[in-house]
Amino acid sequence: MFQLETAENPQTLRRIAIDPLTRIEGHGKVTLLLDDAGRIHQVRLHNVEFRGFEVFIEGRPFWEVPVTVQRLCGICPVSHHLAAVKAMDIIAGYGPLPPTAEKLRRLMHYGQVLQSHALNFFHLASPDLLLGFDSDLTRRNIVGLVQDFPEIAKQGVLLRKYGQEVIRHTSGKRIHGTGAIPGGMNKALTAAERDELRRDIDQMIEWTLAAVHMVAALHRTKPEFYNHFGEFDSSMMGLVDERGALDFYHGGLRALDKDGATIFDHVDYSTYESVLEEEAKSWSYMKFPHIRALGPEKGWYKVGPLARVQTCDFIPTPLADLERKKMVALGAGKPLMGTLFFHWARLIEALHAAEVIRDLLDDPDILGTDLMADQGERKGEAVGVIEAPRGTLFHHYRVDENDQVSFCNLIVSTTNNNQAMNEAIRSVARTYLDGRELTEGLLNHIEVAIRAYDPCLSCATHALGQMPLQVDLVDCEGKLVARNWHNMRPAE
Amino acid sequence: MLHVAPTPARKKVRIATTSLSGCFGCHMSFLDIDERLIELVDLVEFDRSPLTDIKHCGPCDVALVEGGVCNAENVQVLRELRANAKVLVALGACAVNGGLPAQRNHLDVGDCLTRVYCDRTGGKVPDDPELPLLLDKVYPINEVVRVDYFVPGCPPSGDAIWKYLTDLIFGRIPRLEHPMLHFD
Ligand code: SF4
Numbered sequence: 113m114f115q116l117e118t119a120e121n122p123q124t125l126r127r128i129a130i131d132p133l134t135r136i137e138g139h140g141k142v143t144l145l146l147d148d149a150g151r152i153h154q155v156r157l158h159n160v161e162f163r164g165f166e167v168f169i170e171g172r173p174f175w176e177v178p179v180t181v182q183r184l185c186g187i188c189p190v191s192h193h194l195a196a197v198k199a200m201d202i203i204a205g206y207g208p209l210p211p212t213a214e215k216l217r218r219l220m221h222y223g224q225v226l227q228s229h230a231l232n233f234f235h236l237a238s239p240d241l242l243l244g245f246d247s248d249l250t251r252r253n254i255v256g257l258v259q260d261f262p263e264i265a266k267q268g269v270l271l272r273k274y275g276q277e278v279i280r281h282t283s284g285k286r287i288h289g290t291g292a293i294p295g296g297m298n299k300a301l302t303a304a305e306r307d308e309l310r311r312d313i314d315q316m317i318e319w320t321l322a323a324v325h326m327v328a329a330l331h332r333t334k335p336e337f338y339n340h341f342g343e344f345d346s347s348m349m350g351l352v353d354e355r356g357a358l359d360f361y362h363g364g365l366r367a368l369d370k371d372g373a374t375i376f377d378h379v380d381y382s383t384y385e386s387v388l389e390e391e392a393k394s395w396s397y398m399k400f401p402h403i404r405a406l407g408p409e410k411g412w413y414k415v416g417p418l419a420r421v422q423t424c425d426f427i428p429t430p431l432a433d434l435e436r437k438k439m440v441a442l443g444a445g446k447p448l449m450g451t452l453f454f455h456w457a458r459l460i461e462a463l464h465a466a467e468v469i470r471d472l473l474d475d476p477d478i479l480g481t482d483l484m485a486d487q488g489e490r491k492g493e494a495v496g497v498i499e500a501p502r503g504t505l506f507h508h509y510r511v512d513e514n515d516q517v518s519f520c521n522l523i524v525s526t527t528n529n530n531q532a533m534n535e536a537i538r539s540v541a542r543t544y545l546d547g548r549e550l551t552e553g554l555l556n557h558i559e560v561a562i563r564a565y566d567p568c569l570s571c572a573t574h575a576l577g578q579m580p581l582q583v584d585l586v587d588c589e590g591k592l593v594a595r596n597w598h599n600m601r602p603a604e
Numbered sequence: 605m606l607h608v609a610p611t612p613a614r615k616k617v618r619i620a621t622t623s624l625s626g627c628f629g630c631h632m633s634f635l636d637i638d639e640r641l642i643e644l645v646d647l648v649e650f651d652r653s654p655l656t657d658i659k660h661c662g663p664c665d666v667a668l669v670e671g672g673v674c675n676a677e678n679v680q681v682l683r684e685l686r687a688n689a690k691v692l693v694a695l696g697a698c699a700v701n702g703g704l705p706a707q708r709n710h711l712d713v714g715d716c717l718t719r720v721y722c723d724r725t726g727g728k729v730p731d732d733p734e735l736p737l738l739l740d741k742v743y744p745i746n747e748v749v750r751v752d753y754f755v756p757g758c759p760p761s762g763d764a765i766w767k768y769l770t771d772l773i774f775g776r777i778p779r780l781e782h783p784m785l786h787f788d
Binding site: 143164182272568 | 623625629631645649650656657674675703704707710716717719721729731734735736758788
């Protein structure tokens with residue numbers, strides 16, 4: 113049983129809802145149940161949306177899937193595009209991709225990581241960190257950032273733009289492009305496009321490095337607070353390459369426990385079902401995955417930037433690896449578990465993505481025109497996995513002899529983080545909200561923890577529908593004691 | 605590119621945005637106006653939006669709606685926007701005609717839920733009262749409220765959104781020329 117997951121007598125408690133969660137992607141709400149003394153008995157993050165992708169994709173031709181699945185998520189469409197196409201490469205019987213094709217896919221993906229990380233940090237989360245968790249809610253957003261920190265806001269906007277332009281040049285469109293096809297790529301990069309991207313990349317590296325330093329400096333202002341906000345122990349999972357290096361595009365699965373000891377390593381992701389299992393709970397459309405061997409109570413884990421930079425042995429670009437070492441050193445041998453470290457790790461990854469983009473643009477292969485692999489024998493089933501900006505993303509398909517999809521299972525990044533996000537907000541509720549009078553600023557602390565995970569509730573509700581998040585505080589009689597509107601006007 | 609000089613004297617146009625059953629791609633495309641976002645801050649103020657912490661919308665000039673209507677909560681949010689906004693815009697394929705999520709419309713929703721939650725995890729379909737009731741189908745927003753303008757595209761490009769918004773802000777009839785009018 114998870115602490116604070118289920119109150120014993122919900123009927124007797126007061127409910128407070130944070131609904132909808134804002135400055136995240138997708139739809140969700142948080143509910144809190146409180147007793148008369150303001151003690152918290154239950155905290156839940158609900159994904160309230162159901163879309164049903166896994167079901168209606170059945171019957172569709174397999175070659176269409178890498179384009180359609182992008183509509184799960186407009187923030188990381190490239191991740192779904194590439195996870196699906198990696199599975200379809202195998203199903204269509206293609207062998208290893210020619211170097212140019214794989215490098216173009218990597219370029220697209222690292223562009224995506226850069227734009228998505230910039231979006232989460234600058235457009236969505238940084239107003240909390242730079243303006244204050246309980247600052248004026250009408251200004252605690254990108255507009256307030258533009259007004260008070262114009263230079264930082266401008267850099268954020270241009271970093272995201274750059275990542276989007278990388279995607280456009282490799283896939284034809286900034287959002288929901290079509291670059292990757294089973295067996296390779298449908299578009300080469302022209303010298304003019306390469307030169308245009310190369311012109312600004314050094315600037316992007318400089319700005320992402322400055323952003324890492326900014327977050328490190330913020331941390332130094334209140335180290336105790338940053339170390340422990342939303343802190344809880346958990347296992348971590350991510351893809352690493354054969355050397356144990358961070359790789360967003362391809363690798364084996366590695367999971368470490370809370371002390372950094374190996375749970376499994378270099379697991380071939382096509383066998384993910386042998387190591388992972390999913391569970392459903394009545395109060396969320398988002399499922400709860402866990403490591404099979406450890407069971408649902410102990411086997412949950414986190415994914416995404418903070419998990420990745422600590423599960424890998426090193427980051428294969430120099431500036432990012434140096435920054436990684438500096439951050440990880442703060443744990444003195446123990447993995448860092450504070451929720452706000454996600455932002456620091458995310459910016460280190462953005463820096464890494466920018467360095468990789470530069471290296472790919474400098475690689476002569478990138479202008480090649482050999483874009484398709486050789487075709488061999490068709491297969492009926494395949495799994496494609498990628499490290500999406502928010503963490504490990506699984507696409508699993510079976511295709512019948514008419515080329516129609518007959519089975520689809522997706523475990524998206526945010527779903528992997530479901531239990532971890534619930535634990536993060538319970539930790540925050542215990543430390544900052546329990547027994548207090550709940551102000552808007554205090555309730556925003558809950559959202560700050562959720563934003564650190566950069567959840568994409570659009571993806572996570574691929575099942576069918578859509579996910580609102582709301583925080584509710586309810587008393588022991590299950591009665592709404594006092595409704596805190598948290599930036600909402602009371603309904604007329 | 606249209607350049608808009610900041611005009612501090614002018615009353616700011618108040619904009620609300622929401623994502624119903626969309627993928628957030630239309631909101632991302634809105635952010636694809638890039639540096640023009642900084643200009644926009646001088647021209648508009650935001651009401652309810654996933655980009656702000658205002659959770660319910662108040663009286664506003666323009667509401668941009670992404671996504672179709674798939675559950676009871678979407679209906680409420682959409683009606684609240686319509687009641688408050690002078691001009692309501694259906695932004696993108698999902699709002700205009702249901703988009704890709706409407707592919708579930710030929711299936712029975714109960715059946716979908718059973719297949720996703722029972723057959724795969726051996727569990728139960730989530731049924732907590734905190735979860736909004738799913739509708740039988742995904743509906744385009746004009747089947748629920750009156751819509752003033754429709755912008756096609758999945759998503760409409762950042763340039764198209766900028767053109768539309770600045771037309772509205774400066775009191776012109778919004779219009780997309782052919783190169784900007786896309787349906788993909
Ligand atoms: S129209 Fe396209 S981009 Fe917009 S929400 Fe729908 S699927 Fe996403």
